[in-house]
Amino acid sequence: MTSTTETRITIAPRPRLPAASSWTLTIAVVVALLALLPLGFVLWAAAVTGWDMALQLIFRSRVGDLLANTILLVVLTIPICAVLGVALAWLTERSDLPGARFWSWLCVTPLAVPAFVHSYAWIGLWPGFNGLPAGVAISVVAYFPFLYLPLSAAFRLLDPALEDQAASLGLAPFAVFRRVVLPQLRLALCGGALLIGLHLLAEYGLFAMIRFDTFTTAILDQFQSTYNGVAAYMLALVLVLCCFVLLGLEAGLRGRSRYARLGSGVARRPKIARLGKWKYVALLLPAVTAAFALGIPVLTLGRWLIAGGAEVWRIDEVGVALGQTLVICLIGGLATTAAAVPIAWLSVRRPTPASRFLEGCYYLASSMPGVVVALALVTITVRAMLPLYQSVATIVLAYVVMFLPRALVSLRASIAQVPVEIEQAAASLGRSPGNALLATTIRLAAPGAAAGVALSSLGIMNELTATQMLAPNGTRTLAMAFWALTGEIDYAGAAPYAVLMVAFSLPLTFLLHHQSKKIAGR
């Protein structure tokens, strides 16, 4: 045998997963298991409740009413949002609408206003406005940007050559829109509609304020008033099933087809439609939308702030709430982003069926409504790990479960931009795999990580449902304080908290708008 050290290195079989990868994979699996805890809990609760009891609790008129409310809400809100989103995206991206860029910003800005603040603003103006009509109207203004954003990006990415081609095949402009443009918006429509649907199922504050009952409000009522565990679990089970129906519908409608343009090179810039004399009629749509989605919150908040004067800005209360909120947002945002690092790295550098499956688990877990996540974590900690009940660790875990995809998207995009060769160069210069990763990819992906922290922190700032159920004793975040004060009909006192939440969320909307522009290379 003449095996020297050198030859051993060259002939050693390459391990299937290097040490760094296997560690990363282990962490990613643990995070996925933790993320799936709430879903697993609901299924477990259903299993142990017993068939008769479960049927009795599920098939009752209360559940039927809630189901009818939920279905009506989803079936009315999503199509209105879709039509509004397509019309606004077309006007701002593909027509010579005066001030298109300005209107495009205004179409995204409603996201900076938490849904329950929209609700507060509307009943400030029209106290008697409630039930389904109010639920639909407020949901539309609060959530249509979730469709507008992907639709406007899709409009920018469409290859205008396809529209030219359709015209040369004898199609009039409207037929071109229907047969060529609209089908290519399908992915954006499906994605945005799913996001809105999941928000409608998960939202508590918006609907509680206008006294419109959904599964989420009913579960919270049950939890807060009677703590009827089993009944709440069964409502949560139906809610989770509703989520699955939405996820399944979206997956079915989205299809598997490829929508990217087939050609090489860069697409021509899209043609801009001349509105001519319709220009001023067209302006009405974004103007009216902005009046409802932004004008009403501004008006109501302004009115209450003026009515409240300087007294409502009590530094001891508002300041403490702001401080606590910032701390919890920072901890939650950092934890969420850190939890996303292993899977982000795996999905870019070592994409395997396993990593795709894990990613799917995170998305599935995050599509569970906050009320379900919180209910599960409350029950698990109370029953099995009491010291963790209402602890920072538990609430941070809830945030990780709910907001991990937000961090993952930014993180993965920025890791993908770091060429793997840089990591390999560091390794060839003698760094260990972990060290090489730290010195190159992690360092260069820092902007993406920062965006991930920002996006998840801002999600946490406006989160009300899970925060209420899980916050450690003595904690009072901006959202919680706002909610408590509106519950006492102290609308003037609540205004400063709403203003602060909006002020901190505005950068988020700018970031989202910027990202959607960047995707289209503008």
Next chain:
Amino acid sequence: MTFLTLTSLRKQYGSVAALDGIDLSVTAGSRTAIVGPSGCGKTTLLRLVAGFDAPDEGRIVFAGLQLADARSQVPAHKRGIGIVAQDGCLFPHLTIRQNIGFGLEAEASAKNARIAQLMDMVGLDAAMLARKPDQLSGGQQQRVALARALARKPRLMLLDEPFSALDTGLRAATRKAVTDVLTAAGITTLLVTHDQGEALAFADQVAVMRAGKFAQVGSPREVYSRPVDAATAAFLGEAIVLPADVADGRADSPLGILPVDDVAYRGKAQIMLRPEQVTVTRHGVQGGGEGARGTIAEINFCGPTSDVRITLGGDPQGFSFRLDIPSRETLVAGDRVTIGVAGTAHLFRQPGFQTASS
């Protein structure tokens, strides 16, 4: 019969004149190629004819009907003009069947029969009809794009560099297939390309375009062997441009006394030879023939041909030109050679500029 007439077409993009006064007549059933370097405005011209853009000035008249002028224009979907784009431009969300049937207005059975006929026409297997465009190769996509455009029986077909995205081998085959289909259908065709070989092989009429204008319009043979200037000559293929004193149809040039194609001209001028007119033999070889003497200054072996630079006379700094010659003779740098010329040289009446090879 003139079928398509373009008169003084102008189109400006910002400060750039994409089209700067274009005139062209196309006869029915003919094939015209517009050839030029990228950015010369040829795609803009095609877009104006298709109706995707409007001209700033000038007129487009098609089959006796005015399609566009500076004030009004017939929209693209009412023109009945087919177009096949560079990358096929198939609708990615539709199957091949739906793509080909896209512009067809007929009931299902008639439509399916027509689609099957079109697939056969462009030489594609009907089994592909259920596939999506991304499951087809580039050449197949181009054939589908042609079938889709043919489905509406257009009277004019526009081809916008339809072969340029294909591999060299596939390119010639696809071009042949497309030419055959269009000829069989008797459809007037306008091809835009930057590939001079493609233009010359495809068309009855070639328009050489440069900076928004037509430098020359004529038959392929005419524009190739009698280009208007040195730049056009160089664009259409390798050219050896020589200074000469011309009188009585004969030119006194560095390559000796050569017959020229212009007997009336007298005085100094530039003359052009195509490389296939020139033979290079080692000096002193039997049967090497008459001709000017030169030296191989540089030679690069490129397989079947070798790229040589030959200096004339004994002076290494003297007149020199480049040429591709068959590699059968093992010439090396420094070899003395005899340069023979067959046929007549082409004379540029206007003083063209010196090309790199002269």
